[in-house]
Amino acid sequence: MTSPQHYDVAIVGAGQAGLFLARQLLLYSDKKILLLDSAPELPGPRQKLGESTVQIAGFYMSKVLDLEEYLLREHFLKYNLRFYWKSTDQSNRSYEDYSACYIKTPSNIAGYQVNRNTLEAELLRLNTANPNCTLLTAIRDLEVSLSDRGPHSIEFRSNGTKASVTAEWVVDTSGRGRYLARRLNLMRPSPIHHGSSWLWVDGLVNIEKLTDLSPRENRLRKDRAITGHFPVWLATNHFVGEGFWFWVIPLQGKTSLGVVYDTALFPATQVSTAEKLRDWVCREFPLFARDLPHRKILDHGFFPEYSYDCAQILSTSKWAIAGEAGRFPDPLYSPGADVISLHDSLIADLILTKDDSRLAQKVPLYETLLRAAVQALIPGYVVSYNVLGDQEAFILKYAWELTIYFTFYVFPFINNLFTNPDFILPFFIKFARLGPINEKLQPCLSDFYQWKKLQGRPPSGPTLFDFTQIAPVRNAETLFYRVGVSPEEALSILDAHHENLKQLARFIVAYMASRVLNDGRLLTSRAFVESIDLSQIQFDPEGWRSRWASLSDRTEPYPWPFDPAVLSQFQTAPLQVVS
Numbered sequence: 001m002t003s004p005q006h007y008d009v010a011i012v013g014a015g016q017a018g019l020f021l022a023r024q025l026l027l028y029s030d031k032k033i034l035l036l037d038s039a040p041e042l043p044g045p046r047q048k049l050g051e052s053t054v055q056i057a058g059f060y061m062s063k064v065l066d067l068e069e070y071l072l073r074e075h076f077l078k079y080n081l082r083f084y085w086k087s088t089d090q091s092n093r094s095y096e097d098y099s100a101c102y103i104k105t106p107s108n109i110a111g112y113q114v115n116r117n118t119l120e121a122e123l124l125r126l127n128t129a130n131p132n133c134t135l136l137t138a139i140r141d142l143e144v145s146l147s148d149r150g151p152h153s154i155e156f157r158s159n160g161t162k163a164s165v166t167a168e169w170v171v172d173t174s175g176r177g178r179y180l181a182r183r184l185n186l187m188r189p190s191p192i193h194h195g196s197s198w199l200w201v202d203g204l205v206n207i208e209k210l211t212d213l214s215p216r217e218n219r220l221r222k223d224r225a226i227t228g229h230f231p232v233w234l235a236t237n238h239f240v241g242e243g244f245w246f247w248v249i250p251l252q253g254k255t256s257l258g259v260v261y262d263t264a265l266f267p268a269t270q271v272s273t274a275e276k277l278r279d280w281v282c283r284e285f286p287l288f289a290r291d292l293p294h295r296k297i298l299d300h301g302f303f304p305e306y307s308y309d310c311a312q313i314l315s316t317s318k319w320a321i322a323g324e325a326g327r328f329p330d331p332l333y334s335p336g337a338d339v340i341s342l343h344d345s346l347i348a349d350l351i352l353t354k355d356d357s358r359l360a361q362k363v364p365l366y367e368t369l370l371r372a373a374v375q376a377l378i379p380g381y382v383v384s385y386n387v388l389g390d391q392e393a394f395i396l397k398y399a400w401e402l403t404i405y406f407t408f409y410v411f412p413f414i415n416n417l418f419t420n421p422d423f424i425l426p427f428f429i430k431f432a433r434l435g436p437i438n439e440k441l442q443p444c445l446s447d448f449y450q451w452k453k454l455q456g457r458p459p460s461g462p463t464l465f466d467f468t469q470i471a472p473v474r475n476a477e478t479l480f481y482r483v484g485v486s487p488e489e490a491l492s493i494l495d496a497h498h499e500n501l502k503q504l505a506r507f508i509v510a511y512m513a514s515r516v517l518n519d520g521r522l523l524t525s526r527a528f529v530e531s532i533d534l535s536q537i538q539f540d541p542e543g544w545r546s547r548w549a550s551l552s553d554r555t556e557p558y559p560w561p562f563d564p565a566v567l568s569q570f571q572t573a574p575l576q577v578v579s
Helices: 016-028 053-066 069-073 116-128 179-183 215-219 274-284 286-290 335-350 356-377 377-383 385-389 393-414 423-457 472-482 485-517 518-525 524-530 541-551
Strands: 006-014 031-038 081-085 099-102 133-136 141-147 152-158 161-172 194-202 236-243 242-250 253-264 297-303 319-321 462-468
Touching: 006 016, 006 099, 006 141, 016 031, 016 116, 016 335, 016 377, 031 236, 031 393, 069 116, 081 297, 081 393, 099 286, 099 319, 099 393, 116 133, 116 253, 141 179, 161 179, 179 377, 194 274, 236 274, 236 385, 253 274, 274 286, 274 472, 286 472, 297 485, 319 335, 335 356, 335 393, 356 423, 385 423, 393 472, 393 485, 423 485, 462 541, 472 485, 485 524, 485 541
Parallel strands: 006 031, 006 161, 031 133, 081 236, 099 462, 161 319
Antiparallel strands: 081 099, 141 152, 152 161, 194 253, 194 297, 236 242, 242 253
């Protein structure tokens, strides 16, 4: 008998996460890789979900995986994220009837709207063209025997033939099949209970053309001064309401459309089929009734529950779990490919670590980092999804979350700092300081939304707002240009931007109080602003009223490092500087 063939890395699942990891290892090492997949053909005949990418995944695909030219040639460059709300005094049959929030300037770190099927076909082509990569499909009867002291054993049938191999590393990227998590009893429920229904239609759904305006009138709209001329359809466009959002994502030759919803707030049965979903969105956002009934539906999918968790994804025994085979939080803000990029980057670093003692030091650090990166997102998804129903409340929520993302996710990632143990421990300390603030702020935002809902909303026309009007968001975006920094420099930069985030949190609370008490002076009163305890944030109208009654005679203004009147268009009482 001959010895089983040996590989450095066996990857179970040849989808996005597995192909990304294989591509990275093939580019930066001479590791011999075995890709195993149960599908008889790759990519499969069904359209794949998960097209929208943001800065981390965009950077990883284009710069780390060296796919930039291919992405620009075969997929659409993404134009940030945009959010839309119906206007209470409009028919909402036309694009210009909707209030909108966005970032007008395209991101300096490119993101892409990717057709998963064509992207994975290209990755398969590139990976299998390398003699160090072996792909086997139609895998059946897979048995992985993990070992603590030597190579792992893998047995399976491929096209009816029984085979046995060994591998130094086994990485599960089997997606929602979750091969290792199921067998090792690592599956954990998520506190997020959101579902989704989606479909693809032929051609481009260009929402800016869903209007009664003539092409000339559309080109010459005066609000171009605020919105700009860049093609709006290149964005991931979100049409939002209380507890749900509906996406519109352009692909070459087709458009992806879908709703994600909080199951406690949204009846899933109304969107459980492609036809129901199409009819629902045409009723909910009438501009789509101009277009979608005339489109051919190409494919459809439905998840009654979207999110789940995993107890462990890395092991010193040289196995790992990446992407959706481990944990998935929620698709709001397009974090899916980001999670894959983070997982694959750290797993690749572990695989390339030659010293087992160094590996033993890295694994618990990386495990904690990857869990913290996902766990930090949970409060925003679990607690305050209802805030999607109000533009003003959502601006506060997204400005906070976007500033954290740019500062504590994108900045370290583009500087390769998440694989530097000298950076990770002090990073944890700094990142952890935000946790209690975030956990208090999210329910406060949710309560602010509920308060506004109880007040009743006066009729309003379309309101347009650029998130970078809020200076802390704009300040965080400058970190895209801070590259090549040492761990020491990066930690110092994070300290400064941590103060940026604390100022933003303080502003959000002071702003909500000023709105609830209908008194703009609270927002500029030094005594009131400095009385806000960020460790004790709560939505407390009576407490705010009582505190303000005791402080209103103190006239010194608070020295905001940015314009506190940035949201004045939403205020019913004019902002007054205490003086």
